[in-house]
Amino acid sequence: MSLKTKRLIFGILFSFFFLYTIAVDTIGTSKDDGERWLTEKAKKGKLVFQEYNCTACHQIYGLGGYMGPDLTNVISTPGKGPIYAKAFLQAGSQRMPNFQLSEEKMEELIEFLTYIDKTGISPVKKFKTNFDGTISEATK
Ligand code: HEC
Numbered sequence: 001m002s003l004k005t006k007r008l009i010f011g012i013l014f015s016f017f018f019l020y021t022i023a024v025d026t027i028g029t030s031k032d033d034g035e036r037w038l039t040e041k042a043k044k045g046k047l048v049f050q051e052y053n054c055t056a057c058h059q060i061y062g063l064g065g066y067m068g069p070d071l072t073n074v075i076s077t078p079g080k081g082p083i084y085a086k087a088f089l090q091a092g093s094q095r096m097p098n099f100q101l102s103e104e105k106m107e108e109l110i111e112f113l114t115y116i117d118k119t120g121i122s123p124v125k126k127f128k129t130n131f132d133g134t135i136s137e138a139t140k
Contacts, residue, residue, distance in 0.1 A: 034119035045112025048105045057096070061120045068096060072122035075114050082110050 049055070057067040064070075074080050089106045092098030101109070126138040 034115070037115040037118045039111060039115070041108050041111040042115040043112075045105075045108035045110070045115075048101075048109050049112055052099050052101075054109075059122070060116055062122045062124065070122050071113060071116065072120050073117050075110075075117040082114070085113060086110055 054071070055064040057065040059065065059070040059072070061072055062070065071085075074085050075082055086106055088096060089099070089101055089109060127135045128138040129135055
């Protein structure tokens with residue numbers, strides 16, 4: 001192979017390397033951190049959640065009290081959802097107090113729980129490593 005051909009191959013490979021490096025450095029990574037779900041109403045709901053100390057009995061993202069169920073995904077769990085959650089807020093239960101919340105506060109709480117639902121999964125998913133180095137969700 002002549003020196004000229006070698007230089008040509010090197011030049012082509014180097015240009016590809018150069019362009020690829022620029023692309024990797026500038027494209028960046030995009031992620032949805034769920035901030036768009038934190039609406040003004042959801043922020044108010046967070047304050048209501050703190051005011052009534054819901055976390056004394058409930059967990060969010062797996063943290064909190066253990067008397068009541070984890071609320072992280074109550075909005076998207078099949079068979080539950082916003083109407084189901086609101087029913088508990090309206091009437092309480094034998095073990096959960098009825099806080100006599102106004103309609104507005106209940107709506108704000110539901111919006112906050114929707115934000116929580118969009119930003120977390122609880123319990124955390126378990127993954128297993130496959131023989132080829134990829135991961136997949138572990139089946140129980
Ligand atoms: C004194 C403890 C206690 C407090 C405080 C409390 N809860 Fe509960 N909550 C419970 C219990 C216990 C349950 C389970 C229902 C049952 O067994 O009666 C429950 C159930 C729920 C459910 C249904 C969850 C499901 O997955 O079935 C929602 C939604 C809920 N609570 C929201 C709230 C919110 C919002 C607050 C704050 C305003 C709150 N709770 C405050 C004890 C509490």
